[in-house]
Each structure stands twice: as structure tokens, then as C-alpha cells.
Amino acid sequence: MRGLRWRVLLVLSLAAVVPTVIVGVLAILRARHDVQDEVQRGALAHIRALGAALDGTLQDSRRTVELAAATWADAPDDVRARQLLQRRLRREVPIVKSLSLLSPDGALIDGDPVPAGVDIGSHSFGGYIGDAVFVDERPLVHLVVQARSRTGELIGVVVASLDLGFVHDVIAAARLGPGARVLVVDGAGVPVATSDMAWPSPTSLAGKDPVVDRALASTVEGTLSGNGMVSAYRNLSSYQSLRGVRWAIIHQQPEDQAYALARTTTRDTLIIGIVALALALAFGAYFATRLTRPLSDLARRADAIAAGQSTEGPPVRGPGEIGELGNAIDEMAKRIAERAELAAALARGDRLASVGVMSAQVAHEINNPLTTVLGYAKLLLEDKPDGHPDRNGLELIAEEAERMKKIIGGLLEYARAPRQSEPATVPATGSIAIGSSEPAAVVRHVAALVAPQLRKAKASLVVEVPDQRAVSIEAHALQQVLVNLVQNAAQAGATRIAIATKPAPGAIATIITVTDDGPGIPAADRARVFDPFFTTKAAETGTGLGLAVCKHLVAVAGGTIEVGEAADSHGAEFRVTIPVA
Amino acid sequence: MRCLALVALIACGHSGPAPAPIKFLHTFSPDETELFNAIMVEQGLPVEAKLAPFARGQQVIGEMLRAGKNCPDLIRIDATWLPGLAPQLAPAPAGNEWLPEAAVSDVAMPETIDGLVVVRDAAAPAPASGSVGDLVAAARAAKHAERKFPLGLRVDGYWLVPWLRAHGGELQPAGLGEIGDTRATDALAEFAHLFGDVTAPPPPSGEEAPEELRLWTSHDVAYWVTGPWQIGALKDRERLVVSSLAGAPRGGQLLVVPKCARDPAAGWQLARVLTSVEVSKRFAEAFATVPTRKDALAASPALVQQIYAALQTAKPLPRSPVTPLLFDDLNPALAAVVSGDATADEAIAGVRRGWARLTR
Known part of the structure; x- marks a missing residue:
């Protein structure tokens, strides 16, 4: 049965634990992947927001300069209006570092000197933004805007140098994760601003940093993992729309710090999973044991039954079918016990029957000469006067002969009684037949019969027998049973004997109890008192056949006789139950 | 000794320098760039690609080629830029059967045909x-x-x-x-x-x-x-x-190799990949791009062939x-x-x- 428990545990493992583990592992991997995706998406969202801020500032500046250029182109010769426009432009666009107004041929008309390297040539579709340049280590970008008149004719060119310090300010104000940094590079891969340095070195990272190369080669956005870093990049689209600048914003974070949440989540999930699994196994073992325990009990019970050992034991309890199986095995054990008892009784009955027949034959053969002996002894006694020396011997012979006749009579009576296994309707000898009697009448007759003997024994008989329904036993047989019980009580030394009757539950039988205040019958002897030749009396007073005869008589009538302890624990109580007629 | 020699051979075989990437300056749109990058990964071609600003492409590329420094190995240009850039471009290899509408030149390999x-x-x-x-x-x-x-x-x-x-x-x-x-x-x-x-x-x-x-x-x-x-x-x-x-x-896009290219052969190798039937077909299917080779056009979707037919009178x-x-x-x-x-x-x-x- 121990194997059964392990097999149940194995089934539980295969059916529940293994799939749970598989699903759990897949869930952990999926969750880890999702969290990592979220980290990358978060980085992308972050640089989108930063890029939008950068785009907005630059686009606003560009549009303002374009509007100013168009205003200038409508009145190119108005010097006062031109100077006013420059002042307003410097005031409204604080990132303007320098401002130059040039003729279509590139000659300076007003404002600051033209920065070196600025191309004011044609084919710029109205203007452009160049790549980043560094002046005194500060990044600048040159914005070139064509000033066209109402008719679209080119009147001049506005060159504004924009201080890119705002890029650094925007990035520096960003709240970044541990170890993370944000980097903005121009189209040549030159860092314009970084979040971890005051001012970056104007050295291109193209060809040195794979993320920068990927960002510059891409036109949208993406992520890249490698060399222990998680990177997200995005092109600054509005810068690209300005034709000539295609910058990128890059977010980088060490992989161990970027995926710290994923790692923590995985670890916590694993711990919780292992604990849950252990609990599941523990509960599984507990329930497996609980489930298999009744089966173990059933197996043990079955083994005991098969081995012919005791079928006694506490009932096997269990849920559902197991409980039903336990009940069935208990019932089976009970039937087997009854059958065994029946078989034993049959064997004993056969043996007793053989003994009875033999005893009857012997008794019959002995009875005649014994009658002769008793007759001659009594005859000789009549001839012997009192005091004759032979008289004592003759009296002893007569008494012993009487006693022997009594024994022989008992044997003959027992032998004539039908065996329990025989049909009650078929009397073995015809002396006892099934009939009916009224218990009250029989009891009163018995009281009269035993009165002399009780007086001699200085015992009293109390009768509490109300008139009741007739019972299905011959009056003679019931009388013999009750006389036997009362005489036994008197011989045992009882001083108070009582006979009482009452209806059994359901009124299907009548219970007749004979109680006494004698020494009672030891518990160890109670099971044997109805066996033939078992007696606790002295050899000269008991034959050991009286109660055996009583039991047979009651059994033939379909009743039972039991012995127990009197209600007050003093004396014996015989309980005769006989079906009503 | 044989084992040592084998190990040394293997080690030497893996220790050679990685091939230098082909430097490519292009004018692809964002979506076209993504497809191009994917194709390069599939083809296993190491390419260092950069986008040229279309609006100022002729000027930017012209200045770059005139300076002769950091020249790309291959440049994708608009057909209208060719006359201004031709003096700085290397001769193109002959070989393919170009469609008559393609802007064929001695210094360019036509990649697409377009127009209104x-x-x-x-x-x-x-x-x-x-x-x-x-x-x-x-x-x-x-x-x-x-x-x-x-x-x-x-x-x-x-x-x-x-x-x-x-x-x-x-x-x-x-x-x-x-x-x-x-x-x-x-x-x-x-x-x-x-x-x-x-x-x-x-x-x-x-x-x-x-x-x-x-x-x-x-x-x-x-x-x-x-x-x-x-x-x-x-x-x-x-x-x-x-x-x-x-x-x-009617115009189109051309692939040119500048005279100052570090590796012109690599540039033309990439150009042949971009004008191949397989790559042309993928661009045609994705963006209705009209290819310049007859066999590539034949392999293109019907819509692309309609566009090509309409451009014949342009x-x-x-x-x-x-x-x-x-x-x-x-x-x-x-x-x-x-x-x-x-x-x-x-x-x-x-x-x-x-x-x-x-x-x-």
C-alpha cells in the first residue's frame, strides 16, 4: 500500500506538478521577455518625448526666423524696419547666437559676420539647417533661411546661428534610470549633448559606437542590445525635415541595470513558484496519504480475512466509493464470520448428535438394569429395620441409582431434543412440538411447582407477569426452561429469585427474565454455560445438560436465551426471548 | 605537431581583419531605408549606409566629391543631379540590358525610373x-x-x-x-x-x-x-x-561611384545587388518602384508595369x-x-x- 501512495503522488506530479512547472517556466520566460520589451519600449518612449521637445524648440526657432525673413523680403530697403526685426528676433528666439542678413549673392547687409563654413548657395528649397559646429566647445547649428518676396523672388538670405545648449538642458533635466544616459548626435555622429557630461567632445562616434552607426543608418527608431548595454535610438524627424540635418537621440543603459526589474521579477516569481510547488507537493502527499489510508486498511482487512484471522476491527471509513467498499468488506467479513460460526456450530452439532445417539443407546441399555438395581435396593430396604447395619449401604445404593437415572433421563431428554440445524417443524422425537402458550399461566404453574424446593432452600420467588399475548412455544417446554432456571438459581445459593415478562420492542416477541441475587456467573463462563456437560455445580448435583436443553428448547421455538449480569451487578440474569404466537 | 599546425591554421583563419564595409550614401525614404537595411542583412553585405539630404543632395555630394575626402563607395542620386556631378564620377561597368527609359549614362547605373x-x-x-x-x-x-x-x-x-x-x-x-x-x-x-x-x-x-x-x-x-x-x-x-x-x-534614381571612392569595385558590387532582379522585385512589390532592367520589370507586379507603360510617353x-x-x-x-x-x-x-x- 505504500507503493500505492507513491503511485498516487507520481500521478499527482505528472498530472499537476509537471504541467504547472512547465507553464510556470514558460510564464517566467514570457514575463521576463515582456518586461525587457517594456524596458526597451520605455526607453523609446522617453527619447520620443525628449526628441519632441528638441524638435519643438528648433522648429519654433526656424519658423520664427522664416517669418522674419519673409517680413524683411517684403521691405528689403527699409533699414529701420530691418534693425527692429533683428532686435525682435534676438529677443523672441533666445537661442539665436548670431544673426546675419545677406544679399542673394552672399554679401553681408546687416547683422553679425557670417560664420565660417556656411553655404548660402541655391538649391536649398528655402533654407536648411547644417550639421553641428563647435565654437568655444559649445555646439552651434547654422540656420539658413531664404528671404523671398511676395512674388517668390529671392531677396536675401538670413543666417542665424543657434546655440544648442538647450539640447543639453533638455537632456540634463530628464529623469533617467540608474546608469542610463542620453546622447544626441548630429548627422556626422558628433555628440551634440550628453546627459552625463557637461559638454561633449566634438569627436564623431561614427564607426566607434555601433548604436550610433545603427541610429544614423536607420530612418526611424529601434533598439539594440550588446556589449552589456541596452540601447534605444530614434531619428529626430523634424530635424530631418529641415533637409540637411539628420540627428539621432540615443538612450543607453547597462543591461544589468536596465533589466534589474526583470531579474527581480524572475527571482521573486521563482521563489514564489518553488514555495507554491513545495506546498502543493506537501498537500498532495497529505491528501495522497489520506486517500490511500482507507485503501490500506481495506487491504489489511482483506489480508486478515484471507488469512483466516479475526475479522473484528473498527469500520473502514472513507469518502465515496472507498467508504462503500469498506462497508462491503465489513459486510463480507461479517458474513464470513457468521458462516464460519455456523460451520463450527454444525460441526459441533453433528458431534453432539453422535454423542447423543450413543448416549441414548447406552442410557437405554443401562436404564433397565439400573431400574432393577434401584428396585431391589428399595425392596431390601423395606426388609431392613432402622438401625440395621445394611441399611446405610442400601440407602446409598438407592440414592446413587436415583442419581444415575436422573443423569440418564437428562441424556435421553437431550438426545430426544431436535438439533438446532434441523427444521423446527420436524420434531426429532415427537416429544416437543411447536405450539403456543401463555407466559403468565406457565409462570404461575412453575411457581407452584418449585415452591417446595424453594422453601427448602429458604429462597423466595417473585413473579411479575402481566397477562400478555401467547408466545410460540409449547407450555411444557417453557415450563421446563423456567423450572430449570429457577432451580439453578436456588442451587447457586440465591435467596431472591424473580421472573418477569415484558414485550420486546415492536411487540414481536416477549422477553422473560429470570434474575437472582446469587453469586452470578463469571463473565468468562457465560459463553459456555449453554454447552452440554458444562457445569459449575458440584458433581453430585449437576449434570451439565440443563441449560443446554433449555437453549435447544428455546431455539426450537425460534427464540433466544442469553445470560448476563443482574441489573444491580449482584447475581445472574437469564433473558429468554420468544416470538409471540 | 600536426595538431599544433591545425590549431594555428584555424586560429589564423579566424584572426584575419573583417572586410571593410561598403560606404553608401543614399536618398532612400525612411521605409525604403528599412527594406534596404533588411536586404543587406540578408545578403550578408557589410554596408555603412548614410542618408543624403535630398533637397541639398547635389550640393552636399558635389562639395564632398570635390573635397575628395571620406568619399563613399557608392552614391544613389537623382537623375537630374548627374550633369553637375559627372566630372567627379568613375566610369560605370557595362553589361545589363537597361530599359530604354532608364537614364543610362557612362558614369551611372540606373536604379529606378520615375516621373509623373x-x-x-x-x-x-x-x-x-x-x-x-x-x-x-x-x-x-x-x-x-x-x-x-x-x-x-x-x-x-x-x-x-x-x-x-x-x-x-x-x-x-x-x-x-x-x-x-x-x-x-x-x-x-x-x-x-x-x-x-x-x-x-x-x-x-x-x-x-x-x-x-x-x-x-x-x-x-x-x-x-x-x-x-x-x-x-x-x-x-x-x-x-x-x-x-x-x-x-520623367527621371529616376542612379547609382554612381565617385572617383575618390576608396573601393570602387565594392561600390559597383553593391550597385549590381541593388539592380538585381531579386532586389528590384522586392522594391517594386513594396513601393511600386519601377526597375531599370528588362528582366526585373518582367518580374515586377502588374501595377509597376502599368506605371512603366505610362512613363514611356514622359x-x-x-x-x-x-x-x-x-x-x-x-x-x-x-x-x-x-x-x-x-x-x-x-x-x-x-x-x-x-x-x-x-x-x-
Whole structure:
């Protein structure tokens, strides 16, 4: 049965634990992947927001300069209006570092000197933004805007140098994760601003940093993992729309710090999973044991039954079918016990029957000469006067002969009684037949019969027998049973004997109890008192056949006789139950 | 010893320097760039690709090639830039069977063919001919209460070219000068007059492409003058019919190797990959790009072949170094007339002065 428990545990493992583990592992991997995706998406969202801020500032500046250029182109010769426009432009666009107004041929008309390297040539579709340049280590970008008149004719060119310090300010104000940094590079891969340095070195990272190369080669956005870093990049689209600048914003974070949440989540999930699994196994073992325990009990019970050992034991309890199986095995054990008892009784009955027949034959053969002996002894006694020396011997012979006749009579009576296994309707000898009697009448007759003997024994008989329904036993047989019980009580030394009757539950039988205040019958002897030749009396007073005869008589009538302890624990109580007629 | 020799051999085999990436300067759109990057990964070609700003491409690339430093191995350029860049370009290898409409040159490998065509809603009747007059007539006939502006046009000098050619002009300073009477002015006035008549007023600058796409998708436009670069973005391709437009400009994209290239052979190797049937077909399927090789065209979708057929009647712009620069002055002038800020006469006069500076 121990194997059964392990097999149940194995089934539980295969059916529940293994799939749970598989699903759990897949869930952990999926969750880890999702969290990592979220980290990358978060980085992308972050640089989108930063890029939008950068785009907005630059686009606003560009549009303002374009509007100013168009205003200038409508009145190119108005010097006062031109100077006013420059002042307003410097005031409204604080990132303007320098401002130059040039003729279509590139000659300076007003404002600051033209920065070196600025191309004011044609084919710029109205203007452009160049790549980043560094002046005194500060990044600048040159914005070139064509000033066209109402008719679209080119009147001049506005060159504004924009201080890119705002890029650094925007990035520096960003709240970044541990170890993370944000980097903005121009189209040549030159860092314009970084979040971890005051001012970056104007050295291109193209060809040195794979993320920068990927960002510059891409036109949208993406992520890249490698060399222990998680990177997200995005092109600054509005810068690209300005034709000539295609910058990128890059977010980088060490992989161990970027995926710290994923790692923590995985670890916590694993711990919780292992604990849950252990609990599941523990509960599984507990329930497996609980489930298999009744089966173990059933197996043990079955083994005991098969081995012919005791079928006694506490009932096997269990849920559902197991409980039903336990009940069935208990019932089976009970039937087997009854059958065994029946078989034993049959064997004993056969043996007793053989003994009875033999005893009857012997008794019959002995009875005649014994009658002769008793007759001659009594005859000789009549001839012997009192005091004759032979008289004592003759009296002893007569008494012993009487006693022997009594024994022989008992044997003959027992032998004539039908065996329990025989049909009650078929009397073995015809002396006892099934009939009916009224218990009250029989009891009163018995009281009269035993009165002399009780007086001699200085015992009293109390009768509490109300008139009741007739019972299905011959009056003679019931009388013999009750006389036997009362005489036994008197011989045992009882001083108070009582006979009482009452209806059994359901009124299907009548219970007749004979109680006494004698020494009672030891518990160890109670099971044997109805066996033939078992007696606790002295050899000269008991034959050991009286109660055996009583039991047979009651059994033939379909009743039972039991012995127990009197209600007050003093004396014996015989309980005769006989079906009503 | 043999083992040691083997180990040394293996070690040496893996210790060689990685091949230098092919430096490629291109003009792909964002989506095209993504496809290009994916193809390069599939092909296993190490390429260091960078985007050239289209608007200033000729100038930026010209300055780069004249400086002769950090030159790319391969450059993708617009066909109109070729005359200005040709002196700095290396001869192109011969070999492929190019389509006659491709801008074949001794110093370039043609990659795509493009130009303006008419995209018509299949439910709308076809114009009587490919002329701009019949196109406008068909559009005008398609006007009704819920479709006030059936013709899709853009305020751009490139779109003006068919109307200019219809009046006998050409997109070149001399062309304008020769027709200094009223033909260019008439073309500009006629073109500008269409906006608010059969063509929707123009959107703000920079919003042209998405607005045109929106108008087509919402069925507000039945006849749309556009190019393959926008047809490729259309989802309901079964709805459209592509036809030719008389006098439409035709161009394309070219692959060139500068003389200053570090590895010209690698550049041409990449060019051959980009013009291969397989890659051309993928670009054609994704973006309706018209390939330049006959076998690649045969392998392309039916829509692409329709576009190619419509472009056969289109005519390239004059091959001059100043041609791409002409739009700088023409576009603002056209916008000024369309918006009503200037008359066609005033605008053409300004364009003429601007173009005179270019040819000085």
C-alpha cells in the first residue's frame, strides 16, 4: 500500500506538478521577455518625448526666423524696419547666437559676420539647417533661411546661428534610470549633448559606437542590445525635415541595470513558484496519504480475512466509493464470520448428535438394569429395620441409582431434543412440538411447582407477569426452561429469585427474565454455560445438560436465551426471548 | 605537431581583419531605408549606409566629391543631379540590358525610373487623351456636390512641367527666355487657376504628401497626378488605373561611384545587388518602384508595369547642371501665384531674374 501512495503522488506530479512547472517556466520566460520589451519600449518612449521637445524648440526657432525673413523680403530697403526685426528676433528666439542678413549673392547687409563654413548657395528649397559646429566647445547649428518676396523672388538670405545648449538642458533635466544616459548626435555622429557630461567632445562616434552607426543608418527608431548595454535610438524627424540635418537621440543603459526589474521579477516569481510547488507537493502527499489510508486498511482487512484471522476491527471509513467498499468488506467479513460460526456450530452439532445417539443407546441399555438395581435396593430396604447395619449401604445404593437415572433421563431428554440445524417443524422425537402458550399461566404453574424446593432452600420467588399475548412455544417446554432456571438459581445459593415478562420492542416477541441475587456467573463462563456437560455445580448435583436443553428448547421455538449480569451487578440474569404466537 | 599546425591554421583563419564595409550614401525614404537595411542583412553585405539630404543632395555630394575626402563607395542620386556631378564620377561597368527609359549614362547605373503619371479612380471615365487639357476636362466633368476638387495636383515646379510643355516651353532658363512672350506666364496662370477650381487649395508647406494621400483615400480625388513614390503607399491598388500624361517629366534614381571612392569595385558590387532582379522585385512589390532592367520589370507586379507603360510617353528634364536648381525659384513663384500673392507675370519676372543669377 505504500507503493500505492507513491503511485498516487507520481500521478499527482505528472498530472499537476509537471504541467504547472512547465507553464510556470514558460510564464517566467514570457514575463521576463515582456518586461525587457517594456524596458526597451520605455526607453523609446522617453527619447520620443525628449526628441519632441528638441524638435519643438528648433522648429519654433526656424519658423520664427522664416517669418522674419519673409517680413524683411517684403521691405528689403527699409533699414529701420530691418534693425527692429533683428532686435525682435534676438529677443523672441533666445537661442539665436548670431544673426546675419545677406544679399542673394552672399554679401553681408546687416547683422553679425557670417560664420565660417556656411553655404548660402541655391538649391536649398528655402533654407536648411547644417550639421553641428563647435565654437568655444559649445555646439552651434547654422540656420539658413531664404528671404523671398511676395512674388517668390529671392531677396536675401538670413543666417542665424543657434546655440544648442538647450539640447543639453533638455537632456540634463530628464529623469533617467540608474546608469542610463542620453546622447544626441548630429548627422556626422558628433555628440551634440550628453546627459552625463557637461559638454561633449566634438569627436564623431561614427564607426566607434555601433548604436550610433545603427541610429544614423536607420530612418526611424529601434533598439539594440550588446556589449552589456541596452540601447534605444530614434531619428529626430523634424530635424530631418529641415533637409540637411539628420540627428539621432540615443538612450543607453547597462543591461544589468536596465533589466534589474526583470531579474527581480524572475527571482521573486521563482521563489514564489518553488514555495507554491513545495506546498502543493506537501498537500498532495497529505491528501495522497489520506486517500490511500482507507485503501490500506481495506487491504489489511482483506489480508486478515484471507488469512483466516479475526475479522473484528473498527469500520473502514472513507469518502465515496472507498467508504462503500469498506462497508462491503465489513459486510463480507461479517458474513464470513457468521458462516464460519455456523460451520463450527454444525460441526459441533453433528458431534453432539453422535454423542447423543450413543448416549441414548447406552442410557437405554443401562436404564433397565439400573431400574432393577434401584428396585431391589428399595425392596431390601423395606426388609431392613432402622438401625440395621445394611441399611446405610442400601440407602446409598438407592440414592446413587436415583442419581444415575436422573443423569440418564437428562441424556435421553437431550438426545430426544431436535438439533438446532434441523427444521423446527420436524420434531426429532415427537416429544416437543411447536405450539403456543401463555407466559403468565406457565409462570404461575412453575411457581407452584418449585415452591417446595424453594422453601427448602429458604429462597423466595417473585413473579411479575402481566397477562400478555401467547408466545410460540409449547407450555411444557417453557415450563421446563423456567423450572430449570429457577432451580439453578436456588442451587447457586440465591435467596431472591424473580421472573418477569415484558414485550420486546415492536411487540414481536416477549422477553422473560429470570434474575437472582446469587453469586452470578463469571463473565468468562457465560459463553459456555449453554454447552452440554458444562457445569459449575458440584458433581453430585449437576449434570451439565440443563441449560443446554433449555437453549435447544428455546431455539426450537425460534427464540433466544442469553445470560448476563443482574441489573444491580449482584447475581445472574437469564433473558429468554420468544416470538409471540 | 600536426595538431599544433591545425590549431594555428584555424586560429589564423579566424584572426584575419573583417572586410571593410561598403560606404553608401543614399536618398532612400525612411521605409525604403528599412527594406534596404533588411536586404543587406540578408545578403550578408557589410554596408555603412548614410542618408543624403535630398533637397541639398547635389550640393552636399558635389562639395564632398570635390573635397575628395571620406568619399563613399557608392552614391544613389537623382537623375537630374548627374550633369553637375559627372566630372567627379568613375566610369560605370557595362553589361545589363537597361530599359530604354532608364537614364543610362557612362558614369551611372540606373536604379529606378520615375516621373509623373495620372492615377485614375477606376470608377471615373478615362480622359479622352493623355493631354493636360483632356485631363482637366475629365476632372471638371467629374465635379459634383460631394467631389468639388476631383483633380489632384501639387504646387511644385515639377508638376508645372506638363503645362509648361503644353504651351511649348521647357524647364530651362533658355526655354523661358525663348518664350519670353506669354507662354510661360500662360502656363503658370493656367496651372495656378486649377487650384480652387478642380483642384483643392494647397495644404500648408510640408503637408503635401499626406494630404494628397488622404484626398485619394477619401475618394475626393478621381484623377491624381503623382509618381510611383506615392502609388506604392496606396492600399487599395485594385481601385486605381495608371495612365500617361503628355509632357510629364520623367527621371529616376542612379547609382554612381565617385572617383575618390576608396573601393570602387565594392561600390559597383553593391550597385549590381541593388539592380538585381531579386532586389528590384522586392522594391517594386513594396513601393511600386519601377526597375531599370528588362528582366526585373518582367518580374515586377502588374501595377509597376502599368506605371512603366505610362512613363514611356514622359520626357526627361533637360540634362543640365542647373536643372535641379531651377526649382528653388520656380516653386516659391508658383506658390505665390496659387496663393494670390502675385500675378503670373510678376512671378515669372522674378523667376527669370533668379535663373539669370544661376547662369551668370
